[in-house]
Amino acid sequence: MRHTGKTPLCLALVLALTLAALPAQAAGPAYMPGVTPEMCEPDYWAARQTDPDGVILTPAEIAAFNADTAAREGTMVTDLRAAAATFDGLARNEAARSSAAADAQYYSGMIYDPATGEKAEWPFFQAMIDNCADPKATETMPVRYAVAVERTALRVFPSDQPMMDDPKDPDFDYQALSAVNVNDPLLLYLTSADGKYYMARSRDCSGWISAQEVAVCSSRAEWLAAWDLPSAKLLVVYGSKVYTDLSNRYPQTAQRMLTQGTALELAPDLVPDTLVGGRSPYHNYVVWLPVRRSDGSYEKQLALIPANAPVSVGYLPLTEANLAKVALATLGDVYGWGGMLASEDCSGMVRTVYSCFGLHIGRNGNWQWAMGVEKVDMTNMSTEEKRAILDRLPLGAALCFPGHEMIYLGKVDGQYYVVSSVGSIMSPDTGERLQTRGVMINNLEVKRASGMTWLGALNQATVPCYPKSAGRDFPALQWYHDGVAYCLEEGILPALDIDKTFGVGQAVTRAELAQAMWNLAGQPEAQGPAFSDVAADREDRAAIAWAASTGLMVGTGPAAFSPEGVLTRQQAVTVLWRFAQTQGLDTAGDPAALGAYADAAAVGDYARVSLPWACRTGLVVGANGSLLPDQTVTREQLATILHRYALWAAPAAPAET
16 A cells, blocks of 8 residues: 555554553652642742751751760660770670560561461571570670671561561561661671671661671771761762762672762872772762671772762751751652661651761650650640640651651641651542552641541650750640540540540530549449430440439430530539549538639529539639639530549548658
């Protein structure tokens, strides 16, 4: 057929149908709800700060900060330079075996062979426990000084066997403990029985490391010269990953992966026309890279880092603009449990971000909590209190809830945004558990797999970039905080839903009061009248029946309880007064005392003893000379009254003699 330059009709139809069947191409990266592309740029968050380029801590202040952190119990941060030069090898052997045995108990039953799904039984663990003992250990042994030559992670056991809970998920190995960067300093103690692993101590963690991943220095002086240098003599990687170039001539320094937080010695004073890796260093930084000789000893070789790489000569100045730049540098990276996959988990990410400024902070959230920094315990805070705290937090603060830690970015349109390395969430689309496994930005309305929002789950905030002496002006706790905390901790007046929203400002219903009093009494068994408006399947049915049978509360009509009806302040106090009577407590109240209040006439006859009793004992405090007896009682008011009651009714401690 002669070609006419036109597409035949049948072919055009086939092409059209084929193209229509192709999936639509994504316009760009996917984002969490409420997150825009602009939010992924550091300048977006820096521009929202009052003084984004203001230095928060000077190098001298950072050095003092690090010394203080290393001196504090519980941080697990160690000044490696101050470590003893010798150790008791026999005692270390016993400690290593004991620790491994405890870990084995914890991990027993996990999967160690992803190919077969075979689970780790005790003989498997016993072999690893035995491998912990150094056969050459003596009572007095010298510490060996080393640096890491590969990006790796400390491990729980001296073994390359993975430890998983899902054979289909080799990307989550419980053997991994903490990331180790190239040129990180290490103290080496024991050598495993098979000679393949060292028991090592990094700045913030202890664990086993492959002997192939470290180079042992000939002396302490050589070790210090590799890493303990002035900031100006270091090249610090603040981006996600930097690689040295490939080279067939110099394989030991070729394609070395340098992850965020890596600090290498600069080599600025080269003889003219010096070749590095067989080429001129133009448009490159020249650094000394640690290399492991065949006998395991240390040497350093020159290597090149491109000038356009995300690196800094010296530690970055600690500013909010730089915090945003470093915190967002790993967006999209894979989640790396314990530093595996050359990435970080949530708390490891926080630690590594701050390391780019020369700060040494704890590897885990609870270790960071032990540091001498500004921090706020948000356990059992109401949502309103948490929001007040968040409104005062600076960019870079670390927020925690059990199992996760994140870096605070700021507030936009009433929503609080964070960046973190996330393992899983509840899918915002399907409501199912979603394995995210990556570094991402989201607001605190995202839900955990349990259905609780991150805001509801928050229990701690630390500010690693501000020492405690900075005295940040955090808002005072709300007047009802202690009462709400008491009711939540003791299960007296529980939160309204899975998100731990307490319901500040919401009126207390009759059913809620019955439940609270029943909880306060220890949930005793009792038979009570059946109410037509209390369904048999209500969770609070037993509490309502008990409240009615004990006379604490009465029905509102023939066979009716009105469980959703609201209560006044004097009604709630009267119920508590009746309860105190059942406990044999002093419930006397002088009705004449009501004359001191402007609205005494509004007090009902049934409350003319109970309300004066509540005033006498301090359970109720008048407002501007008024008792407001007919005002609806709210949940936080009831929580406060119940807390005051618990303090008043508690038996006095015996006097010291």
